[in-house]
Amino acid sequence: MSAVDGNDRDRGRDDGRGSRDGDAEARDAQGGLDRSLFRYVWRHSKRDQIMICAVVLASLPLYFASLDLPRRIVNEAIQGHAFEKGNPTTSFLVLRLHLPDMLGGDKAVFDGFDVDRFGLLFGLSVLFLLLVLVNGAFKYWINVAKGTLGERMLRRLRFQLFSLILRFPPEALRQTKSSELATIVRDEVEPVGGFIGDAFILPAHLGTQAATAMTFILLQNVWLGLMAAGVVGVQFVVIPRMRRELLRLGRQRQLASRRLAGRVGEVVDGIEAVHSNGTEAWERAEIGHRLFHLFDLRLRIYQRKFMVKFLNNLLAQMTPFLFYCIGGYFALKGQLSIGQLVAVIAAYRDLPPPLKELIDWDQQRLDVQVKYEQVLQQFLPERLRPTRTEGCDGALLGPLALEEVGVREPAGPVLEGVSLAVALPTRLAIVSDGTPSASALARVVAHRLAPTGGRVTVAGRDLSDWSSSSLARRIAYASVEPVLFPGSLRDNIVYGLNRPPPGGQAASRDAEEQRRIGEARRTGNPLDGLGDGWVDYVRAGQPDEAALDRAILDWLRRIGMGDEVYRFGLLGQVDPDRHPDLAARVIEARAGLRASLARSGRDHLVEPFDVARYNRQATVAENLLFGVPTSPAFIGRALAEHPVVRAVLDRCDLTDSLVLMGEQIASTMLEIFRGLPTGHPLFEQFSFLSADELPEYEAILARRTAVEASVARHRGSRLSKARRRLMGLERYGSADATRLIALPLAYIEPRHRLGLIDDDFRARIVEARGLLHGTLEATDEGGVDFYDSEAVCVAAPLRDNLLFGRINQSVADAAGAVTAAITETVEELDLADAIARVGLDHQVGPSGRLLSGPQRAAVSLVRALIRRPDLLVLDGALSPMGENRAKAVLGLLLERSGDERSLVVVLPSERAAGLFDVVWRAQGTRISVQAPEAGGTGAPETPGPDDRGEPGDGAGAGRGAAALSGDAMTEPGDGRAARPVLAGPPGNDA
């Protein structure tokens, strides 16, 4: 939405800019793409098109001169016409200004150099070369300009299509697949964009070029000119026709052969019927007939195809023949100089390529126009919602009235003649009867669904009187299927606060930024950058980002996602730029955690990282790198292939040890995992090898055995050793060795217990660590974020940064104890909030797939709440949270609304209805009104959660609490636990 909003807003802002393209832009705003591609192209790019055409025209005289020069070279220099009167020299480069007589007639600007024959030849030749270069430069500029123009138009077209997609009503999108629209924007308009650059310029460029060459020939000799024109005419008229015929035949053949395949398939599938009816003969005849048709088509294609070839060849060969023959005749008779003849032949060579391209252009034009029209069909204006409407921006307070509202769907009426009224602010329940009517009513109230009949008013004014941006701001709607976009938790929650940054782009002095804005202006794209300033803190009632984060966390905690966000934070990475305070305090907390563990005699639970010691609880790779890899070149098997790493391993005499370890690991894995079916979970969990690697390692070990056997047979002779080495028959080939080295990199002695690591190995790894560190620092390649006890390791999760070591896995229940110690330290240093803020950076994945259902629902709900809408409509938004949490959250929301803000909730059953001020009940396509039994619109007593988001004690007396303890939001479950849980995930109370 925001991109389009920005665009529209800029149009508003740019009113003072003059209405040069005012009409066009207004039409764009209507969503209109012109019916004809050429009109669309012309409307948006006439200035560029005209400019490029002007350059094309400007290049023509030079092109003409380059055609004319060969004549002068042959005539004046080679044949010596310039020296005819016995002059030893002649003037070269005479520049004359031809002026009308009243201005003084011809004026010599430059009298030229005096040159001899060789001088003239070389001078003219150099001039010719110069002209070639200049013409090439013109071509280069024209091509670049054409490409740029096409790409700009493609950008505009894509952007317009995307803007139109944003205006699709959900009903229309149900009929169109999202992937289809995406394909249109990505693929189908691509050739259109490519063609746009050529649309006017290519015919202008090549046409005038061909015309120039033609004119030149005509000027030299009318007969030759007419002859060339005739040949060109044949090419231009006959060949495209034959080609079109060819295409038509090709399509026919494609269809016919597809049908043949279909028919053969039918016969095969129905072979039973063929046999039982004895109709083999008929089927044979039928297929034979089809084959003849195919043959006939192909024959006609060949005839035309090779006729085109023949004609092309003939014309190409015939014309020079005519030129030599007839041109030579004129030359002999003295009507044509030799130079002219050479020049004519050269000029004629320039004719066919542009003509061929023109013919191609024509075909492309037909193609692209069809494509453009197809795209257009998908974006007919009648299917679209109106653009942003202007209107009032009053608070949604006062009586909300529905007058004869009806909603009709293809399957039948959903709502009929609903006339209801309620005073806002209120707390309104719409009790569903299982039909879609309650949800439809909620969507009508939320302005998500336009009623097919009747109207909705607030304080006597139709809802459509409000501006669309105001409605979007004042109404929030959350449905049972939350829509999340890839990005962080925070991005998704503040999504509803996005609006184009105020102040605009004028402040930017950055040249690159200015260029971006300039391009956006030229292509009708939004001018706003994607940088900061999109979040509207005012609407959230918060002064800045930190306060907004606090408010978000507060809501998440109340809704019961606090612990999860904290855990996300511990697993998240601390970006020192974004969280400078936390980064500094992590080091403090690291020391605090260590001290706290030592105090309680639990320091054996964590083995700290120490640059001078091998960490027994970490893998060999981790000990080698002593850091966290940030580039894939240092992860897993790639590490074993990394040249720097291998060099260091060689120097520290580790390569052989690692190969040996790899061999032992491979043979152990082969032994103990043999017999497990591939893909068995035990494989994935425990084995060093994945199931599909087993045969590979089996082969490696088998090769070694073979080599060893051969060594045993030919023992002794130094010669045979050298021979083996030469033939690459060492114990392992280098590829095999690399594969084996990859295995022990993941080895941890206390966990895997194969007894492969001794103190000597550990010492050598620590030595290699220093060497590797030095080498990598020296090359300054990066790729590894090294551990440093005094700095945050950015690539490592926050939890690892706090630990700065590895948990001792051989102590029973060490992980639990360490987690408790971390929590203690975090509380002591009051870091929980800061860590939870890191948790807001947690990525939710495509469509929020990395979150659980309840988490997605919570994010969607907080997104609606943080905007502080006048009217919050929940249409099943709580049901993914599970029974107990839904109850608690509903209580919380009820408590917070009714005074200024309204709450509308679709309830699946009667149970919680008593808590609301007003209850509407859906019955089929009708809605009935019923005041709550015990008559009050007074605030129901709901369990009041206190400020820390702890669970209320649920003992609140009265109707409200009683109803809450029922199964309010979901179908009857096991009926236990009347305890509303606000903090902690669902099911924690089990």
Added chain:
Amino acid sequence: MTLETEVQSLRQVPMFREVDPARLKLLAFTSERVHFAAGQRFFDQGDAADAAYLLLEGEAAVTLDGPQGAIQVAVLGDNALVGEMGILADQPRSATVTAVGPTTALRIDRRVFLELLSQFPQIAIAVMRELAHRLELTNQQLAQTRAR
């Protein structure tokens, strides 16, 4: 101590005596070796049964919570398997097991153990045989008690 010594210990357990050494190695490899300090609980009576333990070094006391407080019913030594009934029956722990001194044990995860049982009938049969054996023993003891 390496995997090999653990396999040796596993072979001392009657239940696994007949099982192929390669399978015992897999069982050992997929289990964790953990250390308990003196007095540290393996598990408490009533806990969910999530693992069985094979004592490799040290001793563990088995106690039952009674009305008069905890009663020690046994002390287990090297190569004793404890908690296997719980993971097979999927029932809460029937007793509390505590390390007497510093103790090392092989923790056999319930899920992994059941996975191995379903994958290798040989192990499953060995377990059944052992359980049948115990049942027979219990029957005999019952008969003797009745006869008295």
